[in-house]
Amino acid sequence: MQLKDSNSKPNTANAVDTIQGWIINQIAKQLGINAQTIKVTEPLTRYGLDSIDSVTIVGELEDWLSAELPPTLLWDYPTIEKAANYLVNELGISPAQTSATEAPAVNNKPQEAPKEKAWGGLWNKISGS
Amino acid sequence: MQPLKQYWVAEALEKALGDPGNPENIMSFPQVIDLDEREEFPHEIINWLYNWKLQHYYIPTECGGEFTCFDEFISFVRVLSRRDQTSAIAFTTMFWSYLTWMAGTEEQKRTLASFMKDANGAMCLAYSEKAHGSDLLASDVRAKKVPGGYIFNGEKWPINRATISGVTFVLAKTDEVGGARSLSLFMVEKSKIDPANYSHLPKIFTHGVRGSDMSGIRFQDCFIPESMRLGAEGAGLELALKGFQITRALCAAFSQGAADTALRTTLKFALGRQLYGKTVFDMPQPKRTLTDAFLNILICDCATIGVARGFNTMPEQISVWSAVVKYFVTTTLETVVQNVSVVLGSRFYMREEHDYGIFQKVLRDNSIISMFDGSTVVNLHALLLQLRQLTKSRIKNAGRNQDALPARLAATFDLTQPLPTFDGKKLELVNRGGDDVLQGLELALTSLQNLPADASLNADVLQQIITLTQMVQEELNHLDCQVTESTFQFGHEQAPEVFDLAKQYCVIHTAASCIYMWLYNRHHLGDFFAKGEWLALSLRQLMLTFRPAKALPGRIDDEAVAQELVRLYNDSRMFSIVPFQLAKPQQQETTTDATQRLQLQA
Numbered sequence: 001m002q003l004k005d006s007n008s009k010p011n012t013a014n015a016v017d018t019i020q021g022w023i024i025n026q027i028a029k030q031l032g033i034n035a036q037t038i039k040v041t042e043p044l045t046r047y048g049l050d051s052i053d054s055v056t057i058v059g060e061l062e063d064w065l066s067a068e069l070p071p072t073l074l075w076d077y078p079t080i081e082k083a084a085n086y087l088v089n090e091l092g093i094s095p096a097q098t099s100a101t102e103a104p105a106v107n108n109k110p111q112e113a114p115k116e117k118a119w120g121g122l123w124n125k126i127s128g129s
Numbered sequence: 130m131q132p133l134k135q136y137w138v139a140e141a142l143e144k145a146l147g148d149p150g151n152p153e154n155i156m157s158f159p160q161v162i163d164l165d166e167r168e169e170f171p172h173e174i175i176n177w178l179y180n181w182k183l184q185h186y187y188i189p190t191e192c193g194g195e196f197t198c199f200d201e202f203i204s205f206v207r208v209l210s211r212r213d214q215t216s217a218i219a220f221t222t223m224f225w226s227y228l229t230w231m232a233g234t235e236e237q238k239r240t241l242a243s244f245m246k247d248a249n250g251a252m253c254l255a256y257s258e259k260a261h262g263s264d265l266l267a268s269d270v271r272a273k274k275v276p277g278g279y280i281f282n283g284e285k286w287p288i289n290r291a292t293i294s295g296v297t298f299v300l301a302k303t304d305e306v307g308g309a310r311s312l313s314l315f316m317v318e319k320s321k322i323d324p325a326n327y328s329h330l331p332k333i334f335t336h337g338v339r340g341s342d343m344s345g346i347r348f349q350d351c352f353i354p355e356s357m358r359l360g361a362e363g364a365g366l367e368l369a370l371k372g373f374q375i376t377r378a379l380c381a382a383f384s385q386g387a388a389d390t391a392l393r394t395t396l397k398f399a400l401g402r403q404l405y406g407k408t409v410f411d412m413p414q415p416k417r418t419l420t421d422a423f424l425n426i427l428i429c430d431c432a433t434i435g436v437a438r439g440f441n442t443m444p445e446q447i448s449v450w451s452a453v454v455k456y457f458v459t460t461t462l463e464t465v466v467q468n469v470s471v472v473l474g475s476r477f478y479m480r481e482e483h484d485y486g487i488f489q490k491v492l493r494d495n496s497i498i499s500m501f502d503g504s505t506v507v508n509l510h511a512l513l514l515q516l517r518q519l520t521k522s523r524i525k526n527a528g529r530n531q532d533a534l535p536a537r538l539a540a541t542f543d544l545t546q547p548l549p550t551f552d553g554k555k556l557e558l559v560n561r562g563g564d565d566v567l568q569g570l571e572l573a574l575t576s577l578q579n580l581p582a583d584a585s586l587n588a589d590v591l592q593q594i595i596t597l598t599q600m601v602q603e604e605l606n607h608l609d610c611q612v613t614e615s616t617f618q619f620g621h622e623q624a625p626e627v628f629d630l631a632k633q634y635c636v637i638h639t640a641a642s643c644i645y646m647w648l649y650n651r652h653h654l655g656d657f658f659a660k661g662e663w664l665a666l667s668l669r670q671l672m673l674t675f676r677p678a679k680a681l682p683g684r685i686d687d688e689a690v691a692q693e694l695v696r697l698y699n700d701s702r703m704f705s706i707v708p709f710q711l712a713k714p715q716q717q718e719t720t721t722d723a724t725q726r727l728q729l730q731a
Contacts (some may be wrong), residue, residue, distance in 0.1 A: 030619050043308060051266060051309035051366060052514060053619040055558045059518040071558045072367060075309035 019084040040080040136709040139204035161213035179249040199437035203382035210386025214494035231553030232360040252296035255285035272301035286345030292329040312365030326351035337493030377455035381433040384462040387495040391466040431646040441548035444555035457635040459499035513631040522563030543649040597668035
C-alpha cells in the first residue's frame with residue numbers, strides 16, 4: 001500500500017488516502033497487528049482500541065497535522081474511512097498538511113510490531129535483559 | 130478572622146459544629162463512633178448540615194447557590210471529614226450535581242437546585258455494575274427508546290446512597306451497537322417514576338464507613354421520561370469521564386480530613402503519655418514519625434489546593450492534574466495514617482482506649498478513598514496513556530510562553546488571587562497544551578536563584594531548596610527521555626513499569642506544586658511557611674522516590690516543623706499550609722481515658 005505519493009499533485013482524495021494510511025500505520029504499529037489486515041471500514045474497536053485509546057490517538061493525529069481536533073473524533077467517526085473523510089471534507093484538513101515531511105509514521109513503512117508488551121522494548125533495554 | 134476568604138465557610142462550619150471531643154456536639158467523636166458501631170446512617174447529622182444550609186455551597190451561584198470555587202469547597206469537606214468520613218461521604222454525594230451544572234438544561238438545573246435547597250435532597254451515582262467493575266462501556270443497564278422517553282432494565286451496584294437519595298445519575302446503554310457513543314446519562318428523579326418498576330438492593334456491610342447506605346438499584350421495565358436525560362444521547366461516557374475529573378480531585382479533601390484527625394489524636398497521645406521519664410513526643414523516633422506525617426500533609430495540601438484552583442484557571446489540563454491528586458494524595462495520606470499508628474502502639478487498634486477510639490475508625494473509613502471514583506490503577510492508567518503527549522508538549526513548549534505561563538501559575542498558586550468562574554464545558558477528555566505545573570519548573574528554578582536577599586530567609590535552607598529543585602528538574606528530564614525513547618502501546622495490559630513511570634510523574638508534579646505554593650505565597654501565609662524549612666524537607670522526602678538518602682543533601686534540622694506541629698495542635702488549627710481555625714476544646718482536657726468512657730455513657 002502506498003502511503004504517500006510525493007510525485008503526484010496533492011488533491012483531496014490524496015489527503016483522505018494519506019490520513020487513512022497514517023491511521024492504519026499507527027494502529028498496526030501500536031496494537032502489534034499487520035497493516036494489511038486492517039480494513040478502513042471496520043470500527044476501530046474491532047482491533048482492540050478502546051474508548052480512551054481512541055481519545056489519546058487523536059493527540060498524535062493533532063501533532064502530525066498541526067491542527068486542533070475534537071478529542072472525540074474517533075468516537076463520532078469510529079472507522080478509519082469515516083474519520084479521514086470527516087477530517088478532509090468537514091474540517092478542511094488540506095492536502096498540504098498531510099504531505100508534511102515531518103510525519104515519521106507516514107514516511108516509514110509499517111514496521112513489524114514490537115513483541116514486548118507495553119511501550120515496546122524500553123523496559124528490557126533499561127533492565128539490560 | 131482568617132484573611133483568605135475561601136476559608137471562611139470552613140471556619141464558620143467548624144465553629145458551629147463545635148469541639149468534636151464534646152459528646153454533646155453533633156458530629157462529635159463519641160456520636161459518630163456510636164453510629165458506626167450500630168452501622169446506622171447518620172440521618173441527624175445530615176439534617177443538621179441541611180439546616181446549616183451547607184448544601185447551598187454545592188450549587189454554583191449562577192444556579193442560585195453559593196458555590197464559587199473548589200478551593201473553598203475542599204476546605205469545608207476537610208472539616209466534615211476530620212470528624213466523620215461516613216457523614217462527609219454521605220453528604221458529599223451531592224457533588225455529583227456537577228453533572229447537571231455542566232450538562233443540564235436550564236430546567237434541569239432549576240429542578241436540581243430546588244431539590245437540594247428546598248427539599249433537602251441528595252443524589253447518588255449509578256455507574257458500577259456487579260459484573261463489570263471500571264469497564265463502563267460494558268454496561269448491562271439498557272435504556273430502550275420509546276415515545277417520550279426510555280424503558281430501563283438492569284441493575285447498578287454497589288452505589289453509595291442508592292437507597293437514601295432522591296435523584297440517581299444513571300449511565301445506561303442507549304445504543305446496542307456499542308462503542309464510545311453507546312452510553313447516555315440520566316438524572317433520574319425517583320419521585321417521578323413508577324415505584325413498581327424499580328427497587329433497591331440490600332445494604333452492603335462494609336469494612337469501614339459502616340453507616341453508609343451502600344446498596345444498589347434495579348430497574349424493571351421502568352419508564353424514564355426523555356426530560357431526565359442529561360446532554361445528548363450518546364454523550365454519557367464523555368460526561369462521566371469529565372465528572373470524574375471533578376470528583377476525583379475533590380476526594381483528596383476526604384483524605385486530608387482523615388489524616389488530620391489521625392495525626393491530631395496521635396499527637397495528643399504522644400504529648401500526654403510519659404514513658405522513660407519523658408513524653409513520647411520528646412523521644413526522637415516518634416517525634417520524627419509525627420513530623421514526617423505533618424510534612425506529608427503539607428505536601429498533599431499543596432497538590433490538592435493547586436488542582437482545586439486549577440479547575441478555575443486551567444480546566445483544559447485537569448484530566449492530568451486530577452489523576453495526579455487522586456492517586457498521590459489518597460495513597461500518601463493512607464500511608465501517613467498507617468505510619469502514625471506505630472506511635473499510638475497497641476492503642477491504635479483499640480476501639481475505646483484513646484479519644485473514644487476515633488483512630489481505628491479513621492483507619493477503616495479512610496481506606497476506601499483511594500478506591501472509589503476510580504481506583505489507584507484506573508487513575509495511573511488514565512495518566513500513563515497521556516505521558517507521551519505530555520512529554521511532546523513540554524519539549525515543544527520549552528522556552529515559549531515566557532510571559533503567559535508565570536501569570537497562569539500565579540493565578541493558580543497565589544492564594545490571594547481571585548479566581549475566574551469555573552466553566553465545566555472547558556474540561557477536556559485529555560490534557561490540552563501540556564502540564565503548566567511541570568512546564569514552569571525551569572522558571573521556578575530561575576525565580577529561586579534570583580530571590581532577593583531576605584534577612585528572614587536562612588541561606589542554607591534556600592540553597593537546599595534550590596539544589597532539590599534542580600534534582601526535581603533532572604528527574605523530569607530523565608522521565609522525558611524514558612517516555613520519548615519508548616514506543617507506546619494501547620490497551621489495558623500495560624507493563625507495571627509504565628505504571629511506575631506514571632507514579633513518578635505524580636511525584637514530580639507534586640514537588641513542583643510545593644515549590645510554586647511557596648514562591649507565590651511567601652509573604653502572606655505566616656512566618657513558618659515563609660521560612661521554607663518545610664519545603665526543603667518536603668522536597669527531600671519526595672526525592673527519596675528517586676534517589677537513596679545518601680545521594681541527597683543531608684536532612685536539615687526539623688525542629689521548627691515539629692514546633693509548628695505542636696503550635697497548631699495547641700491552637701486547634703488545621704494541619705495545613707493555611708492553618709485555619711478549628712473549634713477549640715471547650716475545656717482543656719485533663720481527663721483520663723477512664724473518665725472519657727464515663728462521659729460517653731452518661
